[in-house]
Amino acid sequence: xxxxxxxxxxxxxxxRVLYGDIVRVEGDVMVIPxxxxxxxxxxxxxxxxxxxxxxxxxxxxxxxKEKRKLxxxxxxxxxxxxxxxxxxxxxxxxxxxxxxxxxxxQDNFRRELLRNSYNALFxxxxxxxxxxTLVLPPLGMDVYAYPHRExxxxxxxxxxxxxxxxxxxxxxxxxxxxxxxxxxxxMKTIYRESEDQFPGVDRTRDYRKGKIQ
Numbered sequence: 001x002x003x004x005x006x007x008x009x010x011x012x013x014x015x016r017v018l019y020g021d022i023v024r025v026e027g028d029v030m031v032i033p034x035x036x037x038x039x040x041x042x043x044x045x046x047x048x049x050x051x052x053x054x055x056x057x058x059x060x061x062x063x064x065k066e067k068r069k070l071x072x073x074x075x076x077x078x079x080x081x082x083x084x085x086x087x088x089x090x091x092x093x094x095x096x097x098x099x100x101x102x103x104x105x106q107d108n109f110r111r112e113l114l115r116n117s118y119n120a121l122f123x124x125x126x127x128x129x130x131x132x133t134l135v136l137p138p139l140g141m142d143v144y145a146y147p148h149r150e151x152x153x154x155x156x157x158x159x160x161x162x163x164x165x166x167x168x169x170x171x172x173x174x175x176x177x178x179x180x181x182x183x184x185x186x187m188k189t190i191y192r193e194s195e196d197q198f199p200g201v202d203r204t205r206d207y208r209k210g211k212i213q
Contacts, residue, residue: 002177005184006191007207010163010200013172017191019184022137022177023051023088029125030090031136033144034097038064038074038081043143053087060095077106078116080124090135094124098140101147111154114140118158126169133173141183148180152187156198164199 002020018025022044032048035041038060040049049056063081064074075081080096099106099113106113117139125131138155140146159174178184195202206212 002175004207005188005204007203007212008160008198008200009203010160011165012163012168013174014203015159015163015174015176015200017184017187018175018177019179020177021179022135023048025135025175025177026089027133027135027173027175028090028130029092029094029128029134030085030088031121031134031139032093032095033137033139033142034075034081034095035100036073036076036097038095044137045142048088051088052085052093055086056083056093059083059086078113078120080117080120082124082128091130092128094121096121096124096139098144099146101140101145102143110140110146111150114146114151114154115158118162122162122169125171131170133175134171135175135177138176138178138183138187141178141180148183148186149190152183153190153194156187156191160199 002018002025004016005019006017008015033045035045040046067074075095075097077097077099080094083093085091085093096117098117099110101107101110125134141151162169163174203212
């Protein structure tokens, strides 16, 4: 069971940060941090694809084959594609490619690329009919080695702004799930330092006191 670490109310719904295993967290939409080939060969991407079962490989290969016909990568940096949830506890999966900070050409533009990745995710999610609960890992923070302190701040700023914007995204609950101690510690630090600067209203204390579920 994932532990709730941060709870924040926004105009259109709630955002929570959870510490736990994402493949066990239920939602309407779940995000997989993919690579550009949709290959599922390393890190959290690999583990999530394994948990989804063999059907996901066929779906990703089908997408890749169609993209190759157009001389395109299966899913480039800052892009997203959708597949069914298969054996993961979600109706749909959104595969999103974040910046790979192990590559200098991407690391130099990582902030812009990370925003592009989240924008692609949001566009994909908003195209789905069933999207009340969105479950996602923080993009770029796994094997792609995005700096955790900067990444934690950007993750909160981008997601909270989306949930607090004028346009209603149709999502009522966003669950940011991580099992990385280092990222979580950075997230708690930047939240403690900048909580009053983020969109929305903190409800973490109310949750801990049992005033909200």
